Amino acid sequence: MSGLHPKKTIVPIDFSDLSYGALEKALEIAGVENTVEVIHVLPPMLVMEPSDLYGSVSDSHRKESTIKRLKEKLSDEKYQKVRIRVAVGDAGHEIVACAKRESADLIVMPSHGYGFLKHVWLGSVAERVVRTAPCPVLVLRS
Numbered sequence: 001m002s003g004l005h006p007k008k009t010i011v012p013i014d015f016s017d018l019s020y021g022a023l024e025k026a027l028e029i030a031g032v033e034n035t036v037e038v039i040h041v042l043p044p045m046l047v048m049e050p051s052d053l054y055g056s057v058s059d060s061h062r063k064e065s066t067i068k069r070l071k072e073k074l075s076d077e078k079y080q081k082v083r084i085r086v087a088v089g090d091a092g093h094e095i096v097a098c099a100k101r102e103s104a105d106l107i108v109m110p111s112h113g114y115g116f117l118k119h120v121w122l123g124s125v126a127e128r129v130v131r132t133a134p135c136p137v138l139v140l141r142s
Contacts (some may be wrong), residue, residue, distance in 0.1 A: 005031040006105035012095050012125070013038045013070065018110035020073075022140055026108040027078065029138075037083040038074070039098050040066055041091040059088045092128030100134050107137045 009026045013019045026036050042062050063086040070084045087094040099107055111126050130137045 005029065005034050008035045008037065008102055008104045009106045009108055010095065010099050010102065010104045011036060011038045011107070012091065012109045012129075013040045015040070015069075015073070016110070018112065018140075022108045022110050023079075023082070025138070025140060026106075027082075029106070029108065032081075035083065036081070037085055037098070037102060037104075038070065039085045039087060039095060040070060041094040042066060042086065042088045044088055063088070091125045092132070095125070095129050096132045096134070104135050106135055107133055109137065109139060111139050111141055 006029065009030050011019070011023045011026045013023065023036070023038060030036050042059070045057075045059070045062075066086045067084055070086075074082055074084070085098060087098065095107065095109075098104070107129060109126055109129065126137075126139050130139060
């Protein structure tokens, strides 16, 4: 991190207003010359789920669909430099893995997620990220 602005910031997005609030804060902190990357983590499809429920939906199709949705949501000019990443797996693990892979200087996230997986998030993801992240984590109160 150089000066007061982290060169690379990761923001987990679960499509909740709280996560978009975290993105706004990350953009404010990063400044115009630094990178902000959002990551959305899809839950793995369970093997025991009936195939007719998902049909031929693969992880790559789910990722493409999510990327499209994020691009639509982040189409405003202020998000022009935001990079989008989608992973499949455990949210806490994938967020930390992304931060390591990208040599992130900062992770900015809400204390609770209220997307479609609100039962799973409820602070446990933020706690896991804080404990295992390779960089500072700014956890925003809801």
